[in-house]
Structures are given as C-alpha cells and as structure tokens.
Amino acid sequence: MKKEFKAEAKKVMDLMINSIYTNKEIFLRELISNGSDAIDKLYYMDLKSDNPTNKDNYYIELIPNENERTLTIRDTGIGMNEEDLVDNLGTIAKSGTEAFRESVKSSDLNELIGQFGVGFYSAFMVADRIVVETKKFGEDKAYKWESENAEGFEISESKKATPGTDITLYLKESGEDFDYDQFIDQYRLRELVNRYSNYIRYPIKMLVTKTRVAEDSTEDDPKYEDYKDYDVLNSDKPIWKKDKKDLSDEDYENFYMESRYGFDKPLSWIHFNVEGLVNVRGLIYIPQKAPFDYYSKDYKKGLELYSHGVKIMEKSEDIVDDAYSFVKGVVESDDIKLNISRETLQQDRQVMLIAKQVNKKIKTHLEGLLKNDRDKYETFFKEFGNNIKASIYESYGSKKEDLQDLLLFYSLREDKLISLKEYKDNMKSTNTEILYAVGDSIDKIKSTPALAMVEEGRDVLLLDQRIDEFLIKMLRDYKDLAFKSINQDDSEEKEENEETEVKGLIDFIKENTPDDVVDVKLSDKIKDLPSMIKQRGDVSIEMEKTLKGQVSPVRIKADKVLEINKSSKAYELLTKAYEDDQEKAKEITSLLYDQARLIEGLDIEDPVQFTKNIWKLI
The missing domain is CATH 1.20.120.790 (Heat shock protein 90, C-terminal domain)
Structure with a gap:
C-alpha cells in the first residue's frame, strides 16, 4: 500500500533535494555514513551480547550495475523493521541515530555512534527511484521500501535473508546538464570514496574488474584475461589517529604530498590529540613556501574537517584564525553538531572550542620553533611573517598580546632578526623606548642620516616591509616600552633656534x-x-x-x-x-x-x- 510522506516532511525534502545539497556526488558520502551508523548500532549491541557477530562480517559494499543502471549500497548493520522504515524514511527530520543515542543515554558512545541525520534523501538528487531492502538483526521478517520521484513510498515484505540494508538507486537519465552514469563507473566510485569516506572505520568493498596473465600465456604469445575480485576502497586507520611513535618523518611528509597540501616537503607539523570539553585530534602542517595564490582573493584558508571518519568540509575556515591562514591539514572531532546537510557547521559552542584548541596548538608550536629551532622559525617568518603582522593590524591591535612575541625584526646592533623580547632583554635598564627606522630595504635604512644621531650602543629595529610601520602604530608599545622612530622630531626638544x-x-x-x-x-x-x-x-x-x-x-x-x-x-x-x-x-x-x-x-x-x-x- 502506498503511503504519503508527512506534510512537513514533503516540503523539507523538496528543499533538501533541490537546495540544501550543493553537490550531487555528496549522496554517496551520506549513504555510506548511514551504513556506518547502522553497523555502529549493531556493534554496540554486540558489546553486551554473549554471542557477538564476527567482526569480519562488518562491511559496506558498493554494487554498480551497468546494465540496469543501478547502484546498490549494502551494509551489514542492524537493519530496520517496518516501524523503523516508517519512522526513519517517512519523516524527514527524524534521525534514527540521534534517537538511538537518546535511548541508551551513555556518555561513552562518542566512538560508536554517528550524529548524522537522514542524508538518505540526498539520493533523490541522482535517482528517480529508490528501493530499500532491509532486515533487522534478531527479527524474522524482512521488508522492502520503495519510492519513485520522492512522491510517496510503499512498504512490503521482502525475501532478504541476512540482517542489514541494501539501498538500490535507479539512476536518472544522463543528459547535457549532468552525467549520472559516472555513479556506476568503478573508477569514479573509488575516487568518491577516497575523497569523502576514506576513513570510515569499516571496510568499503566493491567487486571490480582486474586483468591478469592467462594460464596459457607464453613468452612468445602473451595472453591476458579479465577477472572479478573484491577491493577495499577505503584506507586503514588515518595517520592523525595513529600513535606518533609509530610514524616516521617520511610518513608525515608522504601524507602531506599525497594530500596535495604542497609540492615540496613541509617545514614542520603538529600532530595532536586533545581531550576535554570537546575532543579534537588532528595533523596540521606549516608549509615551506606560500602557495602561488596565497596573496590573491581566490585563496581560501581552512583545514579539512572530519567527524566519525567522514570528511565534512574540504576547508573549514571557522576553526583557523586569520593569523594562521597558511596552515594545511586535517582536524577531526566526533563532538561536532551538524546541520541536516552535513555541509555546513552549526555555529555552536563546540566549534568555538575546537577553534580555540587548534589555534592554541599552532601558536604553541611556533613558539617552540622560535625557541628551539631558530633557523626553521626564521625560514617560516620570512615566508609568512607578514600574515601575522597583518592580523595584528587588521584587528586594530586586539590580537597584539596573543601574537606580538611571534614577530621578528632586523636588529642594527645584532645584524640579524630578533624578537621584541630579545630587544627588551638586551637593552639598558635606563632605556624606556624601542627605537626603529623605516625604509625600502635594510641597506637603505642603514644609510639614513638619522642613525648618526642615535646614542652609541642603542639598538635600532630596521623595518623594511611596507606593513611594518602601520603595525607599529597598532602595537604602540611592548611591555610598557613605547616605540619611537629615530626620524620622529620631538617638538619639546628645542634647539637654540630662538637666538x-x-x-x-x-x-x-x-x-x-x-x-x-x-x-x-x-x-x-x-x-x-x-x-x-x-x-x-x-x-x-x-x-x-x-x-x-x-x-x-x-x-x-x-x-x-x-x-x-x-x-x-x-x-x-x-x-x-x-x-x-x-x-x-x-x-x-x-x-x-x-x-x-x-x-x-x-x-x-x-x-x-x-x-x-x-x-x-x-
């Protein structure tokens, strides 16, 4: 018997299919994630069972069928009964996962249960008919849920023998506007899994066509044959979840280049895991060189953002301060709350806490380089120092206290780059000002006549970047030491000009x-x-x-x-x-x-x- 989607669900579904999801390929990420959630639920049941499921039976399978133009996403999770199908697939805003979390009321489920909603409906962006066959673990009956063009759905009994869920998408016809056949191409499916679902904790399998040397092949008459075999499309445990002691510099460098964060080796990296009000882990890189578009309007800062092994955002801008827009890498937190499409973060307290932890880690790492690896820090500062200066200036000095000790300036006396702290530590206790001179280059500043009028032994910071003087105006002082230009005339000092x-x-x-x-x-x-x-x-x-x-x-x-x-x-x-x-x-x-x-x-x-x-x- 055909059933209608609930009225409010119909409106939201139409909005979701046509507006909320900005990229059609996202449907695969959503369905794989829902499959992973279903296996999570079965896994939780197994933890309390005397007869647990064999862990080898936990998997997700992609089954493309070129002849039928269908794609099936199969999971070996907990499955659904008729009531679950009506509740979870008949009401758009209801999340079976969230309801499950509420029912168990356990604080130790963060590693087990996803937080995602019903991204299932994104499948209607690519399919005009969807068939779901499912059997709930521990129950005898299996069911089939069918919907065409999201106009309503029918539920009937099915002959599915094993627990879990098969979602079969009957793809829309390809046209000039969009090629739907790409979603039954094994290479394209492999690419999408690698992009969005590479770190799902369960194997994502697909039967693929491979080529091998035929048994009757000879050196004079080589022959090859095609055969079918299963490939696991996703990776094992992601590098940022691995123990640092098990990783080499080469491992970190390879991940940097494989992820296309840069073409050269990274300058440094931060591998961290923070537990607290919000749990965050990640791997953040400091590049050696700025990307070619770094100073253009096309450049977008941000880190890849994962939750429960699923890539949520390609570049999350909100978790990186503008001062550190040069960093590359990935951050994962299973505490993130997501909106219905999973493509936009809710601006909640968790996001703010994640950003605080990430920026604190970056700053602490840079301070460590400045203290313990001066050559590496100076390499970094010459490439990205102006970014930190700009952040202080553009914040009208509000970020001064947080960032000023990361600044370096050229010292006349030391003939090298020094920090403001080093300038202060090296000056006489009777001095009350930090002297500086500004110019187009260090050599030009050294020849300025005002230097000849500086008291012997006093150090002068030589500022050769255009932003430097604007920065100094925003800094105003450092630890109660005022900045003073050697070119500044002190109108209170009167020469004997009144004779x-x-x-x-x-x-x-x-x-x-x-x-x-x-x-x-x-x-x-x-x-x-x-x-x-x-x-x-x-x-x-x-x-x-x-x-x-x-x-x-x-x-x-x-x-x-x-x-x-x-x-x-x-x-x-x-x-x-x-x-x-x-x-x-x-x-x-x-x-x-x-x-x-x-x-x-x-x-x-x-x-x-x-x-x-x-x-x-x-």
Missing part, C-alpha cells in the same frame, strides 16, 4: 619651503650631511610614500621638520647669502630641502630646477 641672530634666517627658510615643512631647526648632530628631514605627528615620511601609491582624492603628507647642519659648508654659504643675496639664499634653501627629500626617498617637485640650482652654486 636673535638666527631667528630671521629661520623665518626666511620657513617662508621659502613648502607648507608641509612645519619647522626648521639648526643642528650640530648630523655629521657629514648638510641637511635632513624628520617627521612630526602621526603621519610618517614612509606612510606618505606608501599612501602616495593609493588612489585617493586627498594627498596625505607628513609634517616635516627640516634640520640644517650648522657645521656644514652649505650653512655657511646660506648665512652669507641671506645677508648679501637673498635670491641666492632661496636657491640654497631649495637645494637643502630637495636633497633632504631625495635622501628620504621622496620625490622632488622640480628636478630641472634642482639641477639648475646645483650648477648655479658650483
């Missing part, structure tokens, strides 16, 4: 330099250069250079302080010209300002006039 005899000259220079020159000072600390520029305020000279390349209706400029070397020949010429020939004094002022800009890597407004001024004064 009557030079005040007029200072005013003259101000009048003959651009508006972004907010002050002029005379100095005897510049050594062998006639002049230099310092900055004042929040916008630095390097920021001005960086922002110049961005599309903006407003040109952002740093407030500049022009310092002139009182001991230079240029100053001597300027003072004499100021008294005798003010046109010449203007030319000298322009020349001093332009050459100071060039030293800082800034453009000059009129290169032709700059050249003329040089030749006029020679």
Whole structure:
C-alpha cells in the first residue's frame, strides 16, 4: 500500500533535494555514513551480547550495475523493521541515530555512534527511484521500501535473508546538464570514496574488474584475461589517529604530498590529540613556501574537517584564525553538531572550542620553533611573517598580546632578526623606548642620516616591509616600552633656534619651503650631511610614500621638520647669502630641502630646477 510522506516532511525534502545539497556526488558520502551508523548500532549491541557477530562480517559494499543502471549500497548493520522504515524514511527530520543515542543515554558512545541525520534523501538528487531492502538483526521478517520521484513510498515484505540494508538507486537519465552514469563507473566510485569516506572505520568493498596473465600465456604469445575480485576502497586507520611513535618523518611528509597540501616537503607539523570539553585530534602542517595564490582573493584558508571518519568540509575556515591562514591539514572531532546537510557547521559552542584548541596548538608550536629551532622559525617568518603582522593590524591591535612575541625584526646592533623580547632583554635598564627606522630595504635604512644621531650602543629595529610601520602604530608599545622612530622630531626638544641672530634666517627658510615643512631647526648632530628631514605627528615620511601609491582624492603628507647642519659648508654659504643675496639664499634653501627629500626617498617637485640650482652654486 502506498503511503504519503508527512506534510512537513514533503516540503523539507523538496528543499533538501533541490537546495540544501550543493553537490550531487555528496549522496554517496551520506549513504555510506548511514551504513556506518547502522553497523555502529549493531556493534554496540554486540558489546553486551554473549554471542557477538564476527567482526569480519562488518562491511559496506558498493554494487554498480551497468546494465540496469543501478547502484546498490549494502551494509551489514542492524537493519530496520517496518516501524523503523516508517519512522526513519517517512519523516524527514527524524534521525534514527540521534534517537538511538537518546535511548541508551551513555556518555561513552562518542566512538560508536554517528550524529548524522537522514542524508538518505540526498539520493533523490541522482535517482528517480529508490528501493530499500532491509532486515533487522534478531527479527524474522524482512521488508522492502520503495519510492519513485520522492512522491510517496510503499512498504512490503521482502525475501532478504541476512540482517542489514541494501539501498538500490535507479539512476536518472544522463543528459547535457549532468552525467549520472559516472555513479556506476568503478573508477569514479573509488575516487568518491577516497575523497569523502576514506576513513570510515569499516571496510568499503566493491567487486571490480582486474586483468591478469592467462594460464596459457607464453613468452612468445602473451595472453591476458579479465577477472572479478573484491577491493577495499577505503584506507586503514588515518595517520592523525595513529600513535606518533609509530610514524616516521617520511610518513608525515608522504601524507602531506599525497594530500596535495604542497609540492615540496613541509617545514614542520603538529600532530595532536586533545581531550576535554570537546575532543579534537588532528595533523596540521606549516608549509615551506606560500602557495602561488596565497596573496590573491581566490585563496581560501581552512583545514579539512572530519567527524566519525567522514570528511565534512574540504576547508573549514571557522576553526583557523586569520593569523594562521597558511596552515594545511586535517582536524577531526566526533563532538561536532551538524546541520541536516552535513555541509555546513552549526555555529555552536563546540566549534568555538575546537577553534580555540587548534589555534592554541599552532601558536604553541611556533613558539617552540622560535625557541628551539631558530633557523626553521626564521625560514617560516620570512615566508609568512607578514600574515601575522597583518592580523595584528587588521584587528586594530586586539590580537597584539596573543601574537606580538611571534614577530621578528632586523636588529642594527645584532645584524640579524630578533624578537621584541630579545630587544627588551638586551637593552639598558635606563632605556624606556624601542627605537626603529623605516625604509625600502635594510641597506637603505642603514644609510639614513638619522642613525648618526642615535646614542652609541642603542639598538635600532630596521623595518623594511611596507606593513611594518602601520603595525607599529597598532602595537604602540611592548611591555610598557613605547616605540619611537629615530626620524620622529620631538617638538619639546628645542634647539637654540630662538637666538636673535638666527631667528630671521629661520623665518626666511620657513617662508621659502613648502607648507608641509612645519619647522626648521639648526643642528650640530648630523655629521657629514648638510641637511635632513624628520617627521612630526602621526603621519610618517614612509606612510606618505606608501599612501602616495593609493588612489585617493586627498594627498596625505607628513609634517616635516627640516634640520640644517650648522657645521656644514652649505650653512655657511646660506648665512652669507641671506645677508648679501637673498635670491641666492632661496636657491640654497631649495637645494637643502630637495636633497633632504631625495635622501628620504621622496620625490622632488622640480628636478630641472634642482639641477639648475646645483650648477648655479658650483
């Protein structure tokens, strides 16, 4: 007798078949997982039985039939009776697995029972008729459940002799839009099992066609014959569930390359198992090189996510912080709650706890490399350090405390990369600031005139990445040590520029330099250069250079302080010209300002006039 799906089930089923599942091939993952759940239930019963089932009889089998265009998924699990068929396959939102978990009310079932819903209905994406033959363990009668185009179902008695369930899908006709015949191709089925169900705990078998040398084959007349034999399509225990002591570096490296996480060997890896409010295990890799699309909008961060041996997501973004978007690998937790399609995680407390554990493991591992394997850490930081910097900057400094000790900067005194902690540990107790200089390259920064004005013995961090100065602004300080640029003018420090005899000259220079020159000072600390520029305020000279390349209706400029070397020949010429020939004094002022800009890597407004001024004064 034909029965109708319950009204609410019909609506949800239509949505599920046509909308929730984004990929038709997912149906195989769902049916294999349901088969695994059914075997789990029988296994649990066997634990309490005096006459348990032979474990060799636990398996899932795929049976493709090219002539009939059918695919059968067989499991040797607990099976169903008529009541189970109505409850589990007649009501879309009911999960036999969840009901079973509730009935046993045992906290030790996490390793036994899946949490999945009735993904069975995803099969209607590829089949227009489904036949389920099933026999419940310990009962005499077997039953057949049939549905065509998900319009209703019929239940009748069956002749199935052994416990378990056979689900036979009568595939839709292939057309230009989609090839349904792929689901009876043994190579395609093998590929799908490998992709989604490779680590199901029970063997997934399929009778496949193989070729061997025929018995009557000779060296002169070689002959071959086809034969049928069973292959197990899934792997054994996944590497992240194995004991570390049983694995070699080669095992980890092979899995990295087999999983296509990268083409070279990984730099390092984290193999972990955490038990607590949520149980998490995984294997996470730090690559040696960034993938080619790492800095493009097409790159997607995330780790493969498994639950109960089933791959739930190819890239779970929610469990990896942006700071660690470079990691590759896999995480598994049987505590994950899933939505009805298994393709989208519910944003619940378990997911947050998993993310917390994963990110903590990554950070701890990087800290260990920094402490115990400096060369390897520096290799990592040169490749991915800007990612950590960007994470601090883009979080407006909220991730500062968590990430700042992973940062490295080039030290002038040490002539190598050092951490902020190392800078602090090496400085004098009387120093209250971390000095830094910014530029396009380490070599260019080393030649900046402001370094000559730094107290002897003080270390200076040389920042040669564009993001560095923006990062420093977000850091603000490190362990109560403020960051200070050596190019920053301290407006509270007054040179003796207010002397009557030079005040007029200072005013003259101000009048003959651009508006972004907010002050002029005379100095005897510049050594062998006639002049230099310092900055004042929040916008630095390097920021001005960086922002110049961005599309903006407003040109952002740093407030500049022009310092002139009182001991230079240029100053001597300027003072004499100021008294005798003010046109010449203007030319000298322009020349001093332009050459100071060039030293800082800034453009000059009129290169032709700059050249003329040089030749006029020679």
